[in-house]
Amino acid sequence: MVKTLRYVLKKPSVGMPREEDFQLLEENLPQIELGEFLCKAIYLSVDPYMRFFTSCVGSTIVGTQVAKVIESLNDQFPVGCHVIGDFGWRTYTIVNSLTENLSPFCRPTYVLDELPNHPLSLYLGSLGLTGNTAYFGLTEICQPKAGETIVVTGAAGAVGSHVGQIAKIKGCRVIGITGSKEKVDWLKTLGFDHVLNYNETNNLNAALAEAAPYGIDCYFDNVGGEISSIIMKNMAQYGRVVVCGSISSYNTDSTNLPKATLVQPLMLYKELKLEAFLVSRFNDRWIEGIRQNLQWLDNGQLQFRETIYNGFESMPNAFIGLFKGENIGKTIIQI
Numbered sequence: 001m002v003k004t005l006r007y008v009l010k011k012p013s014v015g016m017p018r019e020e021d022f023q024l025l026e027e028n029l030p031q032i033e034l035g036e037f038l039c040k041a042i043y044l045s046v047d048p049y050m051r052f053f054t055s056c057v058g059s060t061i062v063g064t065q066v067a068k069v070i071e072s073l074n075d076q077f078p079v080g081c082h083v084i085g086d087f088g089w090r091t092y093t094i095v096n097s098l099t100e101n102l103s104p105f106c107r108p109t110y111v112l113d114e115l116p117n118h119p120l121s122l123y124l125g126s127l128g129l130t131g132n133t134a135y136f137g138l139t140e141i142c143q144p145k146a147g148e149t150i151v152v153t154g155a156a157g158a159v160g161s162h163v164g165q166i167a168k169i170k171g172c173r174v175i176g177i178t179g180s181k182e183k184v185d186w187l188k189t190l191g192f193d194h195v196l197n198y199n200e201t202n203n204l205n206a207a208l209a210e211a212a213p214y215g216i217d218c219y220f221d222n223v224g225g226e227i228s229s230i231i232m233k234n235m236a237q238y239g240r241v242v243v244c245g246s247i248s249s250y251n252t253d254s255t256n257l258p259k260a261t262l263v264q265p266l267m268l269y270k271e272l273k274l275e276a277f278l279v280s281r282f283n284d285r286w287i288e289g290i291r292q293n294l295q296w297l298d299n300g301q302l303q304f305r306e307t308i309y310n311g312f313e314s315m316p317n318a319f320i321g322l323f324k325g326e327n328i329g330k331t332i333i334q335i
Helices: 048-053 120-124 129-142 158-169 181-189 204-211 225-233 264-270 279-298 312-323
Strands: 002-009 022-029 037-045 065-072 082-085 092-095 149-153 173-178 194-197 216-221 235-243 273-276 306-310 330-334
Touching (some): 002 092, 002 312, 037 082, 037 120, 037 312, 048 312, 082 092, 082 120, 129 158, 129 216, 129 235, 129 279, 149 158, 149 225, 158 173, 158 181, 158 279, 173 204, 181 194, 194 204, 204 225, 216 225, 225 235, 225 264, 235 264, 306 312, 312 330
Parallel strands (some): 149 173, 173 194, 216 235
Antiparallel strands (some): 037 065, 037 092, 065 082
């Protein structure tokens, strides 16, 4: 009999998530039945979107993992293969056709191709939800043109760093906004043309006007809040704003949301286009995104960085670290 560990929400997270909000449980799994297979977690992902689901007390925390099939009564998932699935924060999972996915961004569980030149953890990052969010968000929503100026907030995060590199591949000028010198230095090695540290920039409006004297053609927004209002003030005529996230407000009470300057007058005056998206919109093109990102990785046009935590018990701290700015690139838990 296999024992699995899983994290559930002990109490709703109010404000910044705390380690005591989560509870680690152990339970016995039954024997698998015909059509089922048993997976052992190898790599698990933590992502900012999970913050929306830290209010379901008693529920397994949502999330995606790369897992290895260790028992199988399903010919499509033989023992020894690796799969990706929305199994949540748990160490072992029995999967069958009736298993409900835990994430609103979920895709059906499928067998992964082995990566001779890259770690399998990339299926949670550059070759998974992260990479496809960057790829489709930038190329389909922003539709950048060579020579245009792109601004990315949360630029040293998993999505932001990927967006900036694709923009460079497309021939754009890229301005990244981040919060530490270490992150600034890393983004410069990725080829970002200009990087602003919001913790050291006294006048972000003036800094943007200097970095983008002809205006910003596309803004890839991962943060929201007043920073976004300032960026939109510096947009070029007919600029496009892609809303991917709003991490500045994820840990605030719904009755006390942060205030930001109105953007409607700016949008009207400059005839801006603002569009939000969930990457699940592109589920029918999922493999297309993975293949393109893999090609860029193999060609050396894309780089990645992982902040790796070791051990299943480190998941709460890894998750909390996202909102403290402790990660650079993609955060991965290795079992």
